[in-house]
Amino acid sequence: MDIRAQVSMVFHLDKCIGCHTCSIACKNIWTDRKGVEYQWWNNVETKPGTGYPGKWEDQDIYKGGWERGDDGKIHLKGAGKGKGLANIFHNPYLPSVEDYYEPFTYNYLNLIEAPPGDDQPTARPVSLITGEPMDVQMGPNWDDDLSGTPDYARNDPNLKKLSPAEQEAMFQLERMAFFYLPRICNHCLNPGCVASCPSGAIYKRGEDGVVLINQEVCRAWRMCVTACPYKKSYYNWHSGKSEKCILCYPRMEAGYAPACMHSCVGRIRYLGVMLYDADKIEKTASMPENELINAHLDIIQDPFDPEVIAAAKKNGVPDSTIKAAQNSPTYKFVKEWGMALPLHAEFRTLPMLFYVPPLLPVMASVTETDGAQKSKLNPIAKTWTDNWLYDTSTEELWGTIEQSRFPLKYMASMFTAGDEKAMAERLKKLMAVRIYRRWKTVGDIDEAKVNQVLKDTHLTKDECESIYYLTSLAKFNDRFVVPPAHREQAIEMLEFTGDVKGSTGFGFRQKPERGM
């Protein structure tokens, strides 16, 4: 057992309102510079949609992540020692600026300085790369809220697994729905970017698992851009170095939450430490696809288990970090309650950012009603006069999950590597907490039904309360349990404290060594 600590994240998608405040907070702090204008270390996508860069989930195009060979071993799909060095003079899978968008600004000065004339002066868009006027083809969040459009929503790579009929059903005007998917670097346990870097510039910090690029060592071989299946490593075209999300480690070391999380309006983000067994990484990442999700969750260890604690201590994990792991909101969501799932586990990088899948608008299905159906409904179910029904009933306990607006198959292709049963389990838990709270606050459901619901989902009433608390009421310190960074030890990175201990100051630094 090689127990290490990892700062992990949970995003609760039911709560995301798609306001992009996270993206702006990140952009203002880190990527408001020449060469990185196009980079959004944090971005929010509309699903179904193609995302940023376009169709990033389609690894037939981008060749990101790992794939499992016939021998059961994994290797990088589009990079690695052989492919990476062979393609070093031209990386055939590198996304170019058009795949993101050409950064632009507007010539605002023209509005003020244009000479008098017959026409209104205009502020033409100009490229931030060349400075020349350009036609804007694409921009940040270009596909925002455009569910159902042929160019974006219907090109979502996750739709590949759905039959044409199922796709059509998804895009009926009355059933049209979308949800938001905020994305940052996943700070994976088996990062493709680290493995693909020919210079060895990318590394994972042992203490907290943050994945960073050493800017001094990066030589612009650009393999990380290809190898990251989430396309969260970006090439700075001006400095000739790659850059990526640093999980605001300077903030974290000072005890603050990362900027995107701190600024989150919907309070969808949680951050905490999880302990994992590093010995299992290779085995876990090489699992057959149908066992991936469970293996991924199994690698995370119970921070209350004395054996795990002892192994962690032996490995130099500070007590304060173990305590943070025990209070971790992410551990609760991911392991204790089993509600959060990694995004695209089939890329085999073992991402450490987990998502609580969205229940709404999944549950709110529109059906045509008839008299018989109506009589079964609770009085609070809202019916419109035209016989279309916005079904919020609890009459059919889990029926609505199968009839949800997003087919389970679609959700499963994003979050469970295609396992619909595992997906339904998570949605049922989310539903169960709602039913439980409705019983408690509205009172139109009888307790027997609530007990049945809890039994089906293996939850207790106490757990439901905790889930409800952490979902809806949680304060800042509940949502972000940042482990102390131990600056006194981190300073040893910069200098050996023994060197200056006992040295005399002012004018000369000399070790007070024993005389002859």
Place this chain on the structure above:
Amino acid sequence: MTLPNLFFFVGLPYIAIVIFLVGTIQRYRNTGFKVSSLSSQFLEGKKLFWASVPFHWGILVVFFGHLLAFLIPSGILAWNAQPVRLLILQVTAWAFGLSVLVGLLGLIARRLTNPRVKMVTTKMDVFIELQILLQTVLGLYIGYAHRWGASWFAADLSPYLWSLFKLDPQITAVSAMPLVIQLHIINAFLIFAIFPFTRLVHILVAPLHYLSRPYQRVMWNWDRTAIRDPRTPWSEARPRNN
């Protein structure tokens, strides 16, 4: 042994080597951040394939061909003992030289015509490309007009280069060479001299160490096993990243 010959074949190489060594070390130590291949593939990726790939593979083969003839002239001469093998060597070298020319012309054209790539182009980029172009054209012409260079380089020029390293320059042979060959040699020294001030420095950080390292890299701020050991509080062990 005229004065110009002394300058070009004794003075210049030593100046070039000193500038090369001092310049590269200075550049790496003081402005290490600027040591990068400065890829522009992100800005333009399609045309680059047809230029960068033939250029790089071509120049690798041609460069190592020259290096081999310099390092093991007797081996090359032994190989060339059979005319067929000499012919194979010459044709291969010339073909890769042609590949350099084609690739380089493509690179220059792309650099000067693509508006985005132009934005990341410095004067030095154009200068060094033209200098390499000159070197390539000279080399191809020599390969065509003064045949069997694999043999005469190993027999006549390799001893001259070795004599430079032995600090006992013998320039009789090189002084008697045709002018184009002399130009090719002088331009090579100039490329070495200008090397530290160009993007060519990325050659020196070619990531060959990638082959021998494990795929994943984890770095610790402290020695995670020793940190809790009460026996080592006064240890002189340095943090691993220092």
